Structures are given as structure tokens and as C-alpha cells.
Amino acid sequence: MNSLDLLGLSRFTDFGGTPSDVFCNILTENGKQYALYIFHGAYEGDWGAHFLPESGNFRDTLLLNNIPPGNYFLEWIDPSSGSVKDSENLSWNGGKLMLITPEYSLDVAMRMRKQ
Secondary structure (H helix, E strand, O other): OOOOOHHHOEEEOOEEOOOOOEEEEEEEEOOOEEEEEEEEEEEEHHHOOEEEEOOOOEOOEEEEEEEOOEEEEEEEEOOOOOOEEEEEEEEEOOEEEEEEOOOEOOEEEEEEEEO
16 A cells, blocks of 8 residues: 555545445545555444454455546555455446455455556
8 A cells, every 4th residue: 555645545435335344445546546445344332433343254346436447457455464465457448347355354455556
């Protein structure tokens, strides 16, 4: 995630498809770079903004809307180790982009940059 230009990022909310027990946040500089973090868990209201993680074997599908056309490099990252779990070059025509995470057990992050 260190390779992202943080100054250009803002919150991205135009996505869907996440299961009810998933927390997902996305930052973007639309058409240039994207950062995503996703984990399974539950909100625990007694302690304020406290989340209880749920471990398991997960593979999720997300739908990002209104992604501009272009050639992107996408990487899925294990947050605990920083290692790249999967990567791909993506030639995108624009519109709704379906992302399928690699299998993960607690959380996973994604970075995508326009080439």
C-alpha cells in the first residue's frame, strides 16, 4: 500500500455486493488509483466503535460502479504480512467492475493503479 499517493485519495462509496457480515472501505483517486480493505466481523455496540473479527475461509465478490476505462494493475495483499496474494493486469472498458477476492481467512486489502 506504500506505493499509493495518499494525497490524491478520497472516500469511495459507489460499490455493492458485500455480504452482510463484511466491513469494506475504499479510497480512490478516481480513474488513477484505488485502495480497498475488507474483513468479516460484527459490530459490538457496548464498547462504541468496536468490531469483533470473524475468522474463516472467505472469498468475496464486490462490484465497483463507474470505474473509468483504462489499463490497471491490481494487487491483493495480506495485511498481516504485507505479502501479495494475487495480482493481475486489467484492461478495462469502463463501468461496473466485478472484483473477486482471493481466498483469505480474516482480512484482505487491494490496491489498483492505472498503468
